[in-house]
Amino acid sequence: MDSSPQGSLPLLPSHYVVLAISPTLLTSAANPTSLLKQAYHRALLHNHPDKDRKRAEAACAYTIDQISAAYRTLSDPTARSAYDAALRLSNNPAVIGGSGIEGDPDAVFRTGVESVDLDDLNYDENSATWSRTCRCGNEKGFTFGELDLEEASEVSELVVGCSDCSLWLRVYFAVLEA
Incomplete structure (x- = not known):
């Protein structure tokens, strides 16, 4: 059963969700590079099946490729700006304003x-x-x-x-x- 809007492909988690970091916090942080590195390492440890037996029994939420791509994109100011613009321009009603959360780039993928x-x-x-x-x-x-x-x-x-x-x-x- 396709639960994605208008029969489109299922939405992937945003880079912000993968790294469990708020775009607002990242923008306002005094040292966003350090904050991103911490989020990156935390995501790697949290999703590594050998690091926690309880989590190893369940499927890891994100792959190393997803985590690395999120870090690469968000750590490059030009790439991050383009990524944020793409999130805002997506056809998701949450971004357009249908759910009242316009301006929250990571809200796109929050179902x-x-x-x-x-x-x-x-x-x-x-x-x-x-x-x-x-x-x-x-x-x-x-x-x-x-x-x-x-x-x-x-x-x-x-x-x-x-x-x-x-x-x-x-x-x-x-x-x-x-």
């Missing part, structure tokens, strides 16, 4: 993403993980730990994929300095 606050998730003290039930029925479909939050602390948001399906959860959190 199946729900945004929540960290406080809305269940915390398991025994395993030191946060989790949330997914619509697919997996009671701990979205699960992550403190290390995941630390890696995403600069952007104060974490994008987590369900371990059983293609849905995603964007978790917003505040970083408290001790």
Whole structure:
């Protein structure tokens, strides 16, 4: 069944989604090169099947080719500008303004993403993980730990994929300095 708009090819995740980085944050960062490198390394580790046994059981969300292409494009200011323009000019209603999120270049490819606050998730003290039930029925479909939050602390948001399906959860959190 083709769920893409107007019978077109399925949309691929944007480079921003692949690197789990906000275009607004990237634009406003004092050192976007460092931020991109961190996002690139985080994406490689997060999607490497040998780095986390839980994630190895499920298919990795993105390939090394997708992650590398995202990094190459977003780290080159000229290529990034052209990429952002292409996202804005796509025929997706979200970009045109149909869903009220015009101007968010990475919103184009956001089907199946729900945004929540960290406080809305269940915390398991025994395993030191946060989790949330997914619509697919997996009671701990979205699960992550403190290390995941630390890696995403600069952007104060974490994008987590369900371990059983293609849905995603964007978790917003505040970083408290001790």
